[in-house]
Amino acid sequence: MLAPDATERFLPSVDRLESAMHAARRAFERGDTDGALGQLGVALKLKPEYDAAWILKGHVLQKAGDREAALDAFMQSLKCSGDSKEGWMGLASALHELGRLKEEAEAYDRLLAFDPLSIEAWIDKGAVLHELKDYSGAIRCYEEVLALRPEHGAAWNNKGAALLRLGQEAEAAGCFEEALHLDPDCVDAMANRVYLYETKAYHGEAVLWADRALRIREAPGLWYAKGLAHLGLLESTLAMRSFERALALDPTLKEAKAALGRATALRRKSDFYRGAYECFGTHLAGDPGCEECEIRPRCREVTP
Amino acid sequence: MSVPSAAEVEHADWPTLQRMCESLGLNPKGRSGVVRMRVLDHVRRRIRPESWRAGRDHMAALLTRLGYPNLSEDLWESTIRLDAPAPWVGLGQAQVAGGFLSEAAKSFDRAAQMGDRSALLHRAEALGAGGDYDRAIAACESYLAGRPGNLRALGMKADFLARSGFKEEAARVLLAAADSHPEAPFLRSSAGTSFLKAGRPEVALEAFGLPKLADAPEIEGAINHGVALLVLGRTREAVDIFQKAIEADPDRVEALNNLAVAQLQLGQPELAAANLARAAKGVDSARIRLNLAKVAPNPAPRPRAKKPAARKKPKP
Numbered sequence: 318m319l320a321p322d323a324t325e326r327f328l329p330s331v332d333r334l335e336s337a338m339h340a341a342r343r344a345f346e347r348g349d350t351d352g353a354l355g356q357l358g359v360a361l362k363l364k365p366e367y368d369a370a371w372i373l374k375g376h377v378l379q380k381a382g383d384r385e386a387a388l389d390a391f392m393q394s395l396k397c398s399g400d401s402k403e404g405w406m407g408l409a410s411a412l413h414e415l416g417r418l419k420e421e422a423e424a425y426d427r428l429l430a431f432d433p434l435s436i437e438a439w440i441d442k443g444a445v446l447h448e449l450k451d452y453s454g455a456i457r458c459y460e461e462v463l464a465l466r467p468e469h470g471a472a473w474n475n476k477g478a479a480l481l482r483l484g485q486e487a488e489a490a491g492c493f494e495e496a497l498h499l500d501p502d503c504v505d506a507m508a509n510r511v512y513l514y515e516t517k518a519y520h521g522e523a524v525l526w527a528d529r530a531l532r533i534r535e536a537p538g539l540w541y542a543k544g545l546a547h548l549g550l551l552e553s554t555l556a557m558r559s560f561e562r563a564l565a566l567d568p569t570l571k572e573a574k575a576a577l578g579r580a581t582a583l584r585r586k587s588d589f590y591r592g593a594y595e596c597f598g599t600h601l602a603g604d605p606g607c608e609e610c611e612i613r614p615r616c617r618e619v620t621p
Numbered sequence: 622m623s624v625p626s627a628a629e630v631e632h633a634d635w636p637t638l639q640r641m642c643e644s645l646g647l648n649p650k651g652r653s654g655v656v657r658m659r660v661l662d663h664v665r666r667r668i669r670p671e672s673w674r675a676g677r678d679h680m681a682a683l684l685t686r687l688g689y690p691n692l693s694e695d696l697w698e699s700t701i702r703l704d705a706p707a708p709w710v711g712l713g714q715a716q717v718a719g720g721f722l723s724e725a726a727k728s729f730d731r732a733a734q735m736g737d738r739s740a741l742l743h744r745a746e747a748l749g750a751g752g753d754y755d756r757a758i759a760a761c762e763s764y765l766a767g768r769p770g771n772l773r774a775l776g777m778k779a780d781f782l783a784r785s786g787f788k789e790e791a792a793r794v795l796l797a798a799a800d801s802h803p804e805a806p807f808l809r810s811s812a813g814t815s816f817l818k819a820g821r822p823e824v825a826l827e828a829f830g831l832p833k834l835a836d837a838p839e840i841e842g843a844i845n846h847g848v849a850l851l852v853l854g855r856t857r858e859a860v861d862i863f864q865k866a867i868e869a870d871p872d873r874v875e876a877l878n879n880l881a882v883a884q885l886q887l888g889q890p891e892l893a894a895a896n897l898a899r900a901a902k903g904v905d906s907a908r909i910r911l912n913l914a915k916v917a918p919n920p921a922p923r924p925r926a927k928k929p930a931a932r933k934k935p936k937p
Contacts, residue, residue: 339734501665525655593648596655605635606653 334363341373350381368397368404375407379414387411400431402438409441421445436462436469443475452479470500478509489513504534511542518621520549521598528595537567544576550598550619552591553584589615624667630660676700681711690719706737713743722751738767745777754785770801779815788819796828810842817845822852840866844876851883859883874903881912890916 344352371394378387405428425442443458477492496506507530527543544559642649681696713728732740745760782791792815799808816825847862863880877900
């Protein structure tokens, strides 16, 4: 009685275009960048000004490691559709990979001019300004994010990191606290806390937070920071283990090699064993746990 | 051992905290803040192995329902993954809510191409909402090709057919649905009613089947069954059905009205007038009033008003 659904569909070229795009996406998903580029070639021959195809091509080329060509593809996509959020974000990421950070920041500005509510763009702009050492600018970006989404844990953490660079340690600590309150597993906020405590010579707190972060994600830098904190607590064996782990993850880490030498030398003089006390070096006068502690005298010695 | 709540851990004093550590098998040694954090971590992981957070898709679905289709569309677009049909369905629903029906149909089409057959029915709804009943029916048929006898799809197809003017075809679809779903007896009544509306009372009568006891959910169908009998001239059988319907629900004015019409056909105008008067009390309907006017005895002509006598002017 009625024509089947599929017989009424569009023009044949539209079908071919859709199937080429679909095949390209599938190939990209599989990791077959050559196959994806082949299908995108077909799609772009059918519709040369198809921004979605150029954007996908940009991502495929990025994955294939051809950064300049990826940048070209994203620029082509923006020629087709100048207000494509995805296009600007792609362009910015290609510029980031090429190390063209100022241009990357400008790309975010262009995007934010027509979409001032883009959380992604504000966060990424903040990150690139941080890299450009414009910490105040970065903080303004994170504040824009927090005005839109006060529960954005990553924005709190990034703001704290920028404040730390400006030497505003108390404000930075508040930001990390907020980030960890909103996302108790935020490794970056834990890592920043480690650096904050280490700069203040609170080695016990630094070890505590490094351990928490490392339980979630391993990173050579974190192992190195943990090792330094153990050195501060005169725990040479634990320090050596940390530096060794950092070097196993990243054998090029020169600082870890040098610190391993220092830890080995220290072991000849002192090697404290903390036992069951995870919080060693975080003594708090009047605390009931500290009152009962078996290694309290030693803990007091290393607590600033 | 039951796991304490986070609030209990937050407010526990030192001895309680230590007891909690012992019962949970945790290290009880160290600064109280650190021990508390240890217990809280344990509680957090035990109670919520994976803490739930509203993902973008959750927020997008809520935004559609809260009446913010534009924001929802943006969110859905950001969740679209290759070969995952669900975000396309969500995007389509947001587009329907925003009034972009043709865009919605395309989104549902993409989801259907990715293997989500139910997207065909969403597509049919979007097309139907835009008045494109032919393509809506075609989408239902595409769905039914894979799942013949699906009640929702059959119902939607019948609805679109009826709305596009094909009432008899709609009735046939409902009849086919009734045959494949004997657990849904209302389908036969619906099919019969549709045939009746399409002007096919004899086929309607077949669809209704044998007269049934008029219980509350079936009363509508029973009344229409009676109407089919009345239209076909089987007035006494119709009267039986209407009377049973009124017994089941004395306030059913349609049944009273139809019974009165049948009684009028049987030459019982007094009974008809009484039932219509009862129906007219129940609901103010123009049709019932007209029927009542037909059966009510003509009132005696009113005497004409006499011309008043000219008043005498009072003497001063």
